[in-house]
Amino acid sequence: MSNSLRTAVASAIAVTALSALAGTAAAQGTDKLSIHGYLTQGYAISDSALIEGIPKEGTTDYRRAALLMRYATSDNDNFVLQIAHRRLGNSPSMQFEPDVKVDWAFYEHTFQKADTRLRVGKAPIPFGIYNETRYVGTQLPFYRAPYAMYHEGIYTSETVDGLTLMQPIFTGSAWAMEANGYAGSFSYLDFITTRVSPTAYAYVGQRERASSTLGGSLWLSTPIDGLRFGGGANRYTVQNAFFQPGKYSFDGWNGAVDAKFERVLLRSEYRRLMAHKLMDYRGWYMQGGVALTQKLSLNGQAERANYIVQPIRAVTAGYTSSLVRDDAAGISYAFTPSLLLKLEGHQTKDHNLESVLAPTAAPVKGKYFISSLSLVF
């Protein structure tokens, strides 16, 4: 039996065993300690280049899992720890990914009078619709949160090491708001395509540290239950990044429309991230879904992102790249609210590939398919 088939069988057994628990699975713990978790196991196959770790021969080495523990030391104090595991198939970014990692570790205090929450430690960034739950399969219409907005594997961090503040405003009003702020630092994986000979390119990567991070977001609810609008901004500094000696400040802002009703889902977000004299990234997506029955849903998604790179002396000429151009359709079936099967097809024409490709080359067309089973408890 080949290694890949052995991996496939092992994954299927793991999914079956875990799913068999779904009927009886419940959060564990006491009134003070709660333990929850999630697992998404996927099978993915591409028809051409390596896309998001998905090879032509297909892979079952495609999953996310986490165990989330929350311990209440008092009515207003909690300690939260999440450990996680993720596999992205054959993605070169996996060489930087440990098998198990501490995702979150933070202490949270709630100032009860104003309902203000302060988190200290490694906590999820309150960014956009999906960032805080970006790997929870039962909360996503597709396998991953839209790449153009959130990325995966490279150029992204789900968390910030520092302080996070959450403040509800006008909670009794139909126009209730939630303000969030965060400060600290985070790390992310930097990957670039670099010329290694006059005709050949290679991928190289390294971890970067973003410091002096400051960001915030604001969500506005409306009298229409399920409809809200959001926006945010952030700034951080990276020093001596890949082939970029010196200090660069990155400024970003984003906006969102989020309409989640009993049977219909409509979401769109826009993001812009700029570094002076270095790059300008603009991405957006639109997502729609309709629940045909209590269990069966159809989903569609379009996402786009362009990336403008300024010339870097002795390294690269400036260029504009169609980084993401991905259209997707999918179907999901919820056996229970805690067990969800998704089948999805994607069509791409972009540079968001992990096969080595010159940044100035023409966009590559491709298709990929993901089937996944998600379980939460």
Added chain:
Amino acid sequence: MSNRWLGRVRLAIVTAAAVAVAGVAPRSAAAQSGGFVVVVNASNPATSISKGDLSKLFTKKARSWPGGTAAMPVDLAAGNPVRDAFTEKVHGKSTRAIGSYWQQQIFSGREVPPPERKSDDEVLDYVRSNPGAVGYVASGTRLGGGVKTLTVTD
């Protein structure tokens, strides 16, 4: 074995596993109708509460009573028809929608659902033992001392 064939086998295994486990998810999502009464600790000065305010307490969008006492909601276990009735009448949403709300809260690290108790008697014990507690039990349940009912208004 060709790569394409292997791919089909893998897809079939994952899909078959999913289909196979469908049968082990026995809980019916259909809520059965069932009357309930809302109960609080006898020391709680409130005599009535609106559906909206009660919903906020059970979704933890509000965390305290008007006097400042910390609210401690308690649920009946998932699948209990009285809980289904409470969810639909008080939250105005399906149990599935409320389940999705709690998944969002849990996995964003923000909040966990109220503790669950398996029976009406266990809910009453919890409410009796905690001054800020609020729960619900089936209509006609013998309440005993230390607990009183709240009138729920629109």
